[in-house]
Amino acid sequence: MTGARALLAIVLALAATLLGRPAVAHQATIAVLEFREMRPGAYIGRWTTLPKDGDNRIELKMPPHCFLRLPELNCGDKGLVGQMTIANLGEDMSAAIIRVTSLSGETRSYTISAANPVVTVLGTDAPTLETWLELAKTYVNLGIDHILLGADHLLFVLGLIWIVEGGWRLLKTITAFTIGHSASLAATAFGLIGVAEGPLNACIALSIVFVGVEIVKQQRGESGLTARYPWAVAFSFGLVHGIGFASALAGLGLERRILPAALLFFNVGVEIGQILFVLLVLALIWAHRRLGAALPRWSAELPAYAIGSVSMFWFLGRLVRVLVAA
Template sequence: MAGRYRWLSRCLLLWTCLLGSGAAHSHETPVALLTIKEGIAGTYWLEWTYYSSRNDVPPQVRWPGHCFEDYPRLECGEQGLVGEVVMPEIGDKYSAAVVQVRRQGAAPRSYTLTGGNPRMVVTADGTVPWQTIAAAYIPLGIEHIMLGVDHLLFVLGLLLLVHGTRSLVTTITSFTVAHSITLAAATLGWVGIPDKPVNACIALSIVVVVVEVIKHRRGEHCLSARLPWLIAFGFGLLHGFGFAGAMSNVGLPPESLPAALLFFNVGVEVGQLAFVLTVLGLYHAHRVLQARLPAWCSQAGIYGVGSIASYWFIGRFAALLAT
């Protein structure tokens, strides 16, 4: 355990050095919403809405060959809007784009495009197969957890509290179950908490884990070290609201809500599992290679992460008070 603590603490130190001052803000999921309203005689009207602080132009769109865009007008002739629509810049400037098609006399249909699936096929009846939903939302979930440094730092902190494989599996499972519950509850509209207090509390959860790790390292009484699954479950409920914030920004197709929610959560779990396995794999390689670093790195890493998480909390709390 001591060897793993030292190695993970050094990883924390490296991560601390890589984090910039802009990390006080929560992970942004830049998205664009395109609403397509059907007019008459194969004419459609386009309207873009932006959810990004980094871009001021919408993604480029490649329409089916028989369609011609003169924004905000789209002409598709007698065939209407059917065929493949592609946004090649998705995954570069934007994490996702939500396209809502409103046809006359029919319920609206929503499509989500991501870097892993930047295209959609519009059919006359507007059906969206589950494979298309999976291809859109699994990569989106992976991206969100991988770019959510605060979530990953919390998971990394949990790894410092566990003893053995069984405890590791129980702890990660508890975190997964907890954030899945609140992600579903918030996305389905059963409960709701504003993003700013959630993000501030997520930063605070990292501080709490760091304090527990330091207490455990000093040999002090620490409930979290004996029952790490408990703190993982408790704070996992909080982190689930953070994931739900990303989902609300991206937008969920109401007609495919359960499938979209499921596949987004699958993506989050895939990314989280990949992160844990990567950390454990690097730790094993560190042991095999018998790499040595100065002893002070162990303490500096965990204190550095605690300091950055505190900075995040102060910045996010200040932003909350400013509203």
């Protein structure tokens, strides 16, 4: 066990303790506002998904010819076309989806995020290059935010780095994890599989407990399942974590026509965030080795138990929520 690995794991485990939410790891921070056209140019709007008390603070700005006082929106003969934005986005939510249903029943979706604060509502249903660029910018950034703010996912990846170490073996292991969560993310987003969010979050926490136990085994000179079959373990738990990623998009009512693209861009963002995290960990290990700093011998076992304790705390908290809700 190198001092670098111990140092990095201690720091990240403590960060997870301070920043991690024990019971709700994947609570949606994406608001959804639906507008339904009741007569030409006149709409009724309502928030279907919204952070707590968010309706009192959200500053939604509509095109200049539109008059908004929820639940009513009146845009006159022009209809709902032009630019929309949310002035104070980012305080309690990372993005907002605005769904517009016309008199004919056609529904269009627009996503506002910090990376894409202004969206243009078009009078035609045909997507343009600008539409696809807005979609890409929005969902790639959402994916990056989701992985980098997900302490439980990062602790799991850290555990894989710890056990497998560097080189091609680590690259193959991370690739297997990527394939696993990409497959289950797609299957969940398209409604092919579905798992209740509460039990799922408990299972994600339990997967980190498993990795913590594997690290302890490795420290004792035993060959754990992850050390022997890292790709199989990474792929299997990747399936579980992918469903967790999909929960960030669940219930948003995305149009079927943009769902594949939104899913692709979101997953690209998740991968970018994951790669950035892995590169950061490897860079810190390299820097620590270059400095030649040494840690006390007693610190060697602390990181594994810290990771296991944090994840078990999450697991018990999430399990309690499942039992209370049952």
